[in-house]
Amino acid sequence: MNPTPLVSVIVPSYNYAASLEVCLRAVLDQTYPNIEVLVVDDHSTDDSAAVAGSLGVRVIALPDNGGCGRARNVGVANSAGEILFFVDADVAMAPDAVAEAVAVLTAEPQVGAVCGIEDPEPLLHDTAVARYRGLQYHHWSASGEGEVTFLFPAMCAIRRSVYDQVGPFNPALKQTEEVDYGYRLSRRHRLLLTSRVRGRHDHDHELLPLLRKLFHRARLRIPLYARARQFATGFETAARAWGSLLAAASLPALLLAALAGPVWLLAPAALFGASITVDRGMYALVLRRRGPRFLLFFVAVHFLVNVTITTGVGVGVLQWLTSRPFRRLYDSTFPAEAPA
Structure with missing residues (x-):
């Protein structure tokens, strides 16, 4: 060169x-x-x-x-x-x-x-x-x-x-x-x-536009990952996918605890704690750079982000199951599998 x-x-x-x-x-x-x-x-x-x-x-x-x-x-x-x-x-x-x-x-x-x-x-x-x-x-x-x-x-x-x-x-x-x-x-x-x-x-400097963007990005990735049968490497890891799922699962677990009794509060707490643990390096970075007060805000926003991503994935899976055009969104990426 x-x-x-x-x-x-x-x-x-x-x-x-x-x-x-x-x-x-x-x-x-x-x-x-x-x-x-x-x-x-x-x-x-x-x-x-x-x-x-x-x-x-x-x-x-x-x-x-x-x-x-x-x-x-x-x-x-x-x-x-x-x-x-x-x-x-x-x-x-x-x-x-x-x-x-x-x-x-x-x-x-x-x-x-x-x-x-x-x-x-x-x-x-x-x-x-x-x-x-x-x-x-x-x-x-x-x-x-x-x-x-x-x-x-x-x-x-x-x-x-x-x-x-x-x-x-x-x-x-x-x-x-x-x-x-x-x-x-x-x-x-x-x-x-x-x-x-x-x-x-x-x-992005406002919460709702950020959440809206992340929802649609999660939804639209489903046909690609379904065809590729793997996550892209370098950003969206399998561990982070589990973190999003665990955070979202803490909400129904919290509802169940409200119905079944205080002892069941351990379940949503464990799920929420596990969602933080899978990306603990990120939270450690926030604490070093911004301190504990901002860390609390960060944890709350990232919880909403995780729930939004999981919701987007869920909607994307439903679209993938029910919509043929949605399943074929990435046909050009997989020409060997695309119709002639």
């Missing part, structure tokens, strides 16, 4: 005017010398395109909203780099993020893509929910550092030759295109998650 290949930094954006300037200034301040920058505006209704244009960045405005997957594909089609670097419009990369990604790809020819790890501190909205999400997402990512099957497209460098072989992001998937793409890519190439590539994310 050329020691300084052209890197096409592709920024899909939909109504991210508040963070887009910070994102693009971080891209323009990269230490790596050979970069082209392209913003794909996914039919924003705010002034995102004007923000990008004011910084002298090339902008492609799409005629309708099609989701991040389609926007990334359009960016690739209109770029020339040997390496494609996707960065979300609500992420500010560290100054050496592109240089570090290129260094990894140069040193390890077998690696097809490199994804970065987000810092635990939120980028813009420093609310309690954003601090929760930053710590939770950082720990789940950092604890999976190494070879993974889960794509983290918020900061991700992919060789163009690999993208051409794996194919484009599935534009029909609006919530799970990254899980689908990671599965497809990792079947042919090594996919690395590394703390050498860093950045800060403007995380």
Whole structure:
């Protein structure tokens, strides 16, 4: 590989005017010398395109909203780099993020893509929910550092030759295109998650939108995991799935205890304690960084997150059992099994 290949930094954006300037200034301040920058505006209704244009960045405005997957594909089609670097419009990369990604790809020819790890501190909205999400997402990512099957497209460098072989992001998937793409890519190439590539994310800062997003992501993963018959590695582990299930199970156990007597309170307490134990490293991180008071808030929010994820999985299983189109959502990922 050329020691300084052209890197096409592709920024899909939909109504991210508040963070887009910070994102693009971080891209323009990269230490790596050979970069082209392209913003794909996914039919924003705010002034995102004007923000990008004011910084002298090339902008492609799409005629309708099609989701991040389609926007990334359009960016690739209109770029020339040997390496494609996707960065979300609500992420500010560290100054050496592109240089570090290129260094990894140069040193390890077998690696097809490199994804970065987000810092635990939120980028813009420093609310309690954003601090929760930053710590939770950082720990789940950092604890999976190494070879993974889960794509983290918020900061991700992919060789163009690999993208051409794996194919484009599935534009029909609006919530799970990254899980689908990671599965497809990792079947042919090594996919690395590394703390050498860093950045800060403007995380969800309100509880209800966060829970709504997690519910639908859990629901929409069911057809993929049912076909793959395994979890993606690097983020959503089997232990964390059990943690969500144990937390949700504590609610009916609590109801049973209310009907059967105080001695049965041991059952929901044991289930809740077990749900914490399976991810105890995360809670230890929160305690070190934020102290015991915030830890209590974190535990409460993560309990709601676990219940939401379990509910989403349950709804997804019901859809999978009753809806043929839902079961076939990922047919293109499994072409050997798809109908002719």
